[in-house]
Amino acid sequence: MPPSHLMPPTPVLQTPRLVLRPVRAKDAPVIQRRFPRWEVVRWLDAKIPWPYPADGAATHVASCLDEMTRGEKSHWAIIPKSGPADLIGTIGLWPDDGISRSQRGFWLDTEFHGKGLMSEAADRVTEYAFRKLGWSHLWLTNAQDNHASRRIKERQGARLVDLMIGQYVGGSASQMVWLLTRENWMARQAAYA
Numbered sequence: 001m002p003p004s005h006l007m008p009p010t011p012v013l014q015t016p017r018l019v020l021r022p023v024r025a026k027d028a029p030v031i032q033r034r035f036p037r038w039e040v041v042r043w044l045d046a047k048i049p050w051p052y053p054a055d056g057a058a059t060h061v062a063s064c065l066d067e068m069t070r071g072e073k074s075h076w077a078i079i080p081k082s083g084p085a086d087l088i089g090t091i092g093l094w095p096d097d098g099i100s101r102s103q104r105g106f107w108l109d110t111e112f113h114g115k116g117l118m119s120e121a122a123d124r125v126t127e128y129a130f131r132k133l134g135w136s137h138l139w140l141t142n143a144q145d146n147h148a149s150r151r152i153k154e155r156q157g158a159r160l161v162d163l164m165i166g167q168y169v170g171g172s173a174s175q176m177v178w179l180l181t182r183e184n185w186m187a188r189q190a191a192y193a
Contacts, residue, residue: 005095005096007072007093008133010068010074011132013128015120018078018079018080018124020077020078020124020125021079022075022076022077023087023090025061027086027087028058030087031060031061032052034088034089035052035109036051037109037110039110040108040109040110043143043168044168045167045168046168050169072094073094076121077090078090078091078117080117088108089106089108089109091104093125093128095135096135096137100139102140104125106118119152119155123156126138126185130186136182137179138180139178139179140177140178140179141175142175145173153180155188156188157184157188158180159180160176160178162176164177
């Protein structure tokens with residue numbers, strides 16, 4: 001990755017209900033407990049091993065830490081301010097490489113679905129990308145049948161630009177490719193204010 005695209009050290013970010021802090025090694029046992037559920041993984045990238053191995057989270061967290069050290073990606077643990085004290089999901093952000101058309105990824109424990117928490121985390125990470133890092137756009141993707149992920153993109157003001165076949169843990173499926181510009185996101189934020 002060119003030096004101009006290196007990510008700064010991953011900061012702690014906050015929302016009204018969440019603390020987003022950098023993923024750390026001691027998160028692995030919690031991820032191992034919360035992550036390997038079909039409802040969580042079925043629409044994630046097929047590179048994720050399934051069935052999830054006993055060392056899956058430790059291997060994943062080590063990879064995240066390496067990517068943050070090299071300035072390739074930021075990875076945040078999502079912690080609710082009202083509890084529990086450990087993470088309930090993660091969200092990652094990385095620069096546009098000009099190839100993958102994907103710059104953000106996330107997952108959330110099913111116990112916390114339907115409460116707007118991932119929308120809140122995605123908005124805060126998007127704000128960081130546009131306001132702090134000065135990015136002009138984000139490429140975003142989701143499986144077409146992943147309606148919750150799709151709604152987050154629509155609510156943020158992303159524009160659907162392509163449909164292709166994606167490879168997911170659950171198999172091949174139609175993948176939606178979105179472009180979220182800073183201008184569209186800021187206009188949408190102003191409308192919600």
